[in-house]
Amino acid sequence: MPYVPPPELAALSLAELAAEAAARRLPPLDQWTPERTGDSEMRIAADGTWFHQGGRITRPAMVRAFSGLLTRDGAGQHWLVTPFERLAIAVDDAAFIATDMEVRQDEQGRPVIAFRLNTDEIVLLGPDNPLRVAGSADLPAFYLAVRHGVEARLNRSTYGQLIDHALTVSPVEALAVESMGRRFALAPAA
Incomplete structure (x- = not known):
């Protein structure tokens, strides 16, 4: 049976994203x-x-x-x-690459950020799958916890999407995003 990849993230509702992540x-x-x-x-x-x-x-x-x-x-x-x-x-770096992201609102109007991995898996940013920022302010690296200690590194375009989203919801000097009730700073720890 041939593999049928899931639909594009942009085409999925929050319920569909959650179902894909859990499936x-x-x-x-x-x-x-x-x-x-x-x-x-x-x-x-x-x-x-x-x-x-x-x-x-x-x-x-x-x-x-x-x-x-x-x-x-x-x-x-x-x-x-x-x-x-x-x-x-x-x-060499991280086991997975996050290749796309989308932001949806839950029933309380809170943001939920979904990432697609290079394996077509969908991971929802939140308490079980937090974001870690490494590197420096000039060259940050973003890592998403996937499971069992394994992480996905956000590729350049996905990192750009995340920063664009952050710029619409937080001031530049305190750049951060929220997902599933958790706040994630987007600057490496000093």
Whole structure:
């Protein structure tokens, strides 16, 4: 059965965005305790491209399947986890890339910001998926928590969309956005 990508973010209502975010069925990685540990011989480049033994993985369905098995430990090491083994995977920057965003209002009129990842997954910015700002004021880097310690880096156009939105809702000197009742500052910590 061929993969059918979800519709463009701009075409989805808040209810549809929430349904898309909740629809992805993921394995219970936090319940698995594999005894075997090894190396996957895989790498995720800074641009989100996946490689195995130096060759690019060109099948999007394989990337989506592997992405559901990713975790990152407290030391920053990324792992592909199955019930039987835990394999190290090299990640140049972040495991995912946020490629688009949209802002909707919930029933109380509060903003909800949705991001689409390079794997077509939709993640809603909020308490469970906060935004982290790194880098410097001259060269900031924005990271969205996805799950199990794994993050998505906002690409340049998505970063631009987020800043444009922030400029419409907050003063430049206190640049921030709100989503799902949480406020996220858009300046790196000093």
